[in-house]
Amino acid sequence: MLWYKVWLETRARFLISLVGMTALCAYRVYDGNHSASSSIPISYRYFILHSGQQLLSVMWLVAVTLLMMGGLLQEKVTGSASFTLALPVSRARMMKVRICAGLMQSALMIVVPWTAMYAASYFSGPAHSLDQVLFYVVLLAGGGAVFVGTALLISSLVEGTYTAPMISAGIVLACGNAPKSLAFLNPMDFIGGRDYLGPDNLSNGPIPWGHVAAYMSVAALLIVASVKVLERRDF
Amino acid sequence: MSSPTVIETMGLSKLYGRSHAVRNLNLTVRPNRITAFLGLNGAGKSTTIRMLLGMIMPSEGSGTVLGRRIDDPAESVALRRDVAYVSEDKRLYNYMTVEQMIRFTSGFVPGWREDVATALLRRYELPAGRKVRHLSKGMHTKLALLLAIARSPALLILDEPSEGLDPRGVEQLLETLVAQCAEGTSIFFSSHQIEEVERISDQVCVIHHGRLVMDAALDELRESWRRVDVVLPGGAHVGDFEMQGVERVHTRGKQMSVVASGNVDAIITRASESGATAIDVTPVGLREIFLQTIDLDTSGEN
Numbered sequence: 001m002l003w004y005k006v007w008l009e010t011r012a013r014f015l016i017s018l019v020g021m022t023a024l025c026a027y028r029v030y031d032g033n034h035s036a037s038s039s040i041p042i043s044y045r046y047f048i049l050h051s052g053q054q055l056l057s058v059m060w061l062v063a064v065t066l067l068m069m070g071g072l073l074q075e076k077v078t079g080s081a082s083f084t085l086a087l088p089v090s091r092a093r094m095m096k097v098r099i100c101a102g103l104m105q106s107a108l109m110i111v112v113p114w115t116a117m118y119a120a121s122y123f124s125g126p127a128h129s130l131d132q133v134l135f136y137v138v139l140l141a142g143g144g145a146v147f148v149g150t151a152l153l154i155s156s157l158v159e160g161t162y163t164a165p166m167i168s169a170g171i172v173l174a175c176g177n178a179p180k181s182l183a184f185l186n187p188m189d190f191i192g193g194r195d196y197l198g199p200d201n202l203s204n205g206p207i208p209w210g211h212v213a214a215y216m217s218v219a220a221l222l223i224v225a226s227v228k229v230l231e232r233r234d235f
Numbered sequence: 236m237s238s239p240t241v242i243e244t245m246g247l248s249k250l251y252g253r254s255h256a257v258r259n260l261n262l263t264v265r266p267n268r269i270t271a272f273l274g275l276n277g278a279g280k281s282t283t284i285r286m287l288l289g290m291i292m293p294s295e296g297s298g299t300v301l302g303r304r305i306d307d308p309a310e311s312v313a314l315r316r317d318v319a320y321v322s323e324d325k326r327l328y329n330y331m332t333v334e335q336m337i338r339f340t341s342g343f344v345p346g347w348r349e350d351v352a353t354a355l356l357r358r359y360e361l362p363a364g365r366k367v368r369h370l371s372k373g374m375h376t377k378l379a380l381l382l383a384i385a386r387s388p389a390l391l392i393l394d395e396p397s398e399g400l401d402p403r404g405v406e407q408l409l410e411t412l413v414a415q416c417a418e419g420t421s422i423f424f425s426s427h428q429i430e431e432v433e434r435i436s437d438q439v440c441v442i443h444h445g446r447l448v449m450d451a452a453l454d455e456l457r458e459s460w461r462r463v464d465v466v467l468p469g470g471a472h473v474g475d476f477e478m479q480g481v482e483r484v485h486t487r488g489k490q491m492s493v494v495a496s497g498n499v500d501a502i503i504t505r506a507s508e509s510g511a512t513a514i515d516v517t518p519v520g521l522r523e524i525f526l527q528t529i530d531l532d533t534s535g536e537n
Contacts (some may be wrong), residue, residue, distance in 0.1 A: 001339050001342030001343060004338075004342070005328070005331075005339055006333065008328070008330055008331055009328070009330055012330075045516050054305075073352040078326065078329065079324045079325075079326030080288070080327050080328050080329075082285075082320070082322030082323075082324055082380075083322065083327055083379070085288070085289070085290045085327075085341050086290075086315060086318075086319075087287055087315065087340075088312050088313070088316040088343055088344075088460060089312065089343065090308060090309075090312050124522070125443040132433075231308075233290065234285075234290070234291040234292060235285070235290045
């Protein structure tokens with residue numbers, strides 16, 4: 001039943017985000033074939049890989065930030081927290097369901113738009129390889145997990161309908177504008193994949209699993225911290 | 236065999252900074268009766284209830300509900316299987332319909348009474364397909380009550396249950412609570428509506444500044460509390476009536492009004508000895524008993 005609740009709570013945000021991102025990303029790639037192939041044909045693959053990923057990343061970060069808002073602190077604001085907390089369910093279990101649902105929805109918001117971009121490029125012109133798609137999917141999932149964890153922790157720490165999403169969005173913006181000297185620490189730079197693929201280097205190498213594992217570990221710590229914070233909180 | 240208590244707290248306290256919301260509370264609620272929990276705003280009623288349900292961790296002391304410890308997270312989950320709660324804030328999930336709320340809640344409760352839910356849905360005239368966000372305040376309250384009562388709980392805890400209800404809704408609520416109690420559900424509710432408390436309660440607990448200042452059966456209160464109005468032609472001397480059971484003495488000229496929680500016969504005797512020409516003994520309502528108890532506690536603190 002907790003899955004049922006999470007689905008009803010998030011389905012509008014999730015479906016609107018998923019459909020919007022998929023449509024925009026597919027159009028970007030389809031349109032890119034017509035505009036880029038005439039002027040800069042050699043850059044087309046780079047264009048759809050890099051530009052598509054960039055567009056998807058920005059939309060994905062906004063979507064997961066909004067999607068991970070909610071939970072008990074938000075319910076405290078909307079007045080339903082007392083009802084939820086009186087159910088015979090532990091807070092940890094409530095959080096686990098919410099986290100699992102959030103992660104699954106976040107993953108779908110990577111896979112579905114990328115599938116659409118791949119299909120659009122396949123039908124409209126020179127398609128890139130599935131390996132390259134997989135490469136970007138892993139970068140977005142790995143680096144993006146940090147933002148999922150951050151949004152979750154903030155939603156467990158900060159009350160207010162608008163305060164938590166504003167702070168989360170602020171962190172995303174700060175990462176987007178962080179100094180280049182900190183690029184090795186910045187999951188935003190990792191997601192963009194500039195260090196691995198570029199206009200002159202379209203053949204992807206091995207996936208940087210070490211970096212992915214590091215970012216996933218940070219995300220896991222943030223998620224565990226948010227569960228612990230909520231378990232100890234008075235309502 | 237049923238437990239001798241459904242709620243028991245031992246030195247339960249909650250501190251916010253240096254301020255005590257609840258202070259060394261020793262509360263005992265017995266089964267199969269309706270117990271009212273009275274107090275002024277900020278007295279600690281909601282904080283106590285939230286501690287009982289594991290929403291707030293006590294700063295000191297402990298307690299049990301249906302024999303399970305309130306400060307143990309696992310036992311708190313277990314006790315909530317048998318306890319239904321209607322909070323002061325009766326808002327529910329805005330994104331669900333009434334029907335979805337019922338389906339959702341029933342999924343957590345093995346003893347869910349579908350027949351009760353259907354009957355209350357009809358009785359409260361709740362629109363099953365309407366989104367919760369489009370319900371009136373009174374309908375929110377009725378839906379929260381339906382979700383609590385259909386769980387057929389061993390203990391029903393309600394925080395200001397009649398708030399937001401129209402007079403007809405209040406009547407339905409009081410009838411429902413009495414019927415629930417008759418079916419074996421213990422009821423513990425906080426309220427500011429003294430008239431409602433007086434109509435249905437068996438036991439009355441009063442909390443003031445986080446401390447329990449009264450725990451008595453309503454029948455005993457009705458039996459023991461009296462107002463004795465006397466006319467003393469020779470003048471009233473308050474000191475003459477300082478005796479056991481006298482809670483308040485008010486004089487106005489030759490008239491004296493004594494509010495007593497007992498020992499009324501001795502007060503009447505003293506009045507006669509003092510030359511009273513008229514003695515009138517009347518019952519005292521719960522409102523006055525409540526206010527008197529609070530005032531006494533406040534003057535005791537000062």
